[in-house]
Amino acid sequence: MHNDMQRRLTAEFIGTFWLVFGGCGAAVVSAAFPQLGIGFTGVAFAFGLTVLSMAYAVGHISGGHFNPAVTLGLWAAGRCANKHVVPYIVVQVVGAILASGVLYIIASGKPDWVPGGFASNGYGDLSPNHYSMLSCFLAELLLTFFFLMIIIGTTSKGAATGFAGIPIGLALTLIHLISIPITNTSVNPARSIAPALFAGGSYIAQLWLFIIAPIAGAMIAGVVARNLYDDSSMVETVVVEERRTN
Secondary structure, three states, X not given: OHHHHHHHHHHHHHHHHHHHHHHHHHHHHHOOOOOOOOHHHHHHHHHHHHHHHHHHHHHHHHXXXXXXXXXXXXXXXXXXXXXXXXHHHHHHHHHHHHHHHHHHHHHOOOOOOOOOOOOOOOOHHHOOOOOOHHHHHHHHHHHHHHHHHHHHHHOOOOOOOOOOHHHHHHHHHHHHHHHHHHHOOOOXXXXXXXXXXXXXXXXXXXXXXXXXXXXXXXXXXXHHHHHHOOOOOOOOOOOOOOOOOO
């Protein structure tokens, strides 16, 4: 049992590290690279590809959450065991912070580099397009709700076995295509906390929204899904395999 938990936590750590390093790294290093920058579309695909790749790499070990909101949403749906919730969230946040730290070291190696917002999320003056706090809250809540509905739906009984990682990764890409101009896209408290710690100041003060809104949206989705799908009593959701026996 101890070895199983260790494997799960290692998988969640690696997956979340990759998500933040890959997604935020694309935003910090490549988005506005002179002449050949990947822009919003490239960053959106970077985030989607991190989840898609790790879903298949380690999703069968831990369930492939890589996101505290996903863990809590799956718990609300009856898809995540109580004993996994707090340990998963802790390693997800730690993995995200370490990924941001490594990214900061790498990015700062460029002459005259200015960190700016360091891919942090924000509302009002810190929103990429200056959207209001209410607009940003509603966007994060709604997008996380649908992200969880897609995760739960594609891993439910009757869904195509072994293919869930693809729509989940593409869903995260779509979410970023919609909301990068609004909030710089969170739908993941760990992803928000980590870069904000390095951006500092007002970004840290605004973190509450990017913790509360994604978690609220995810948990609402979990409650809805519990009544929508006929296998909501499963102990966990696995993004690659339809079912897994402990």
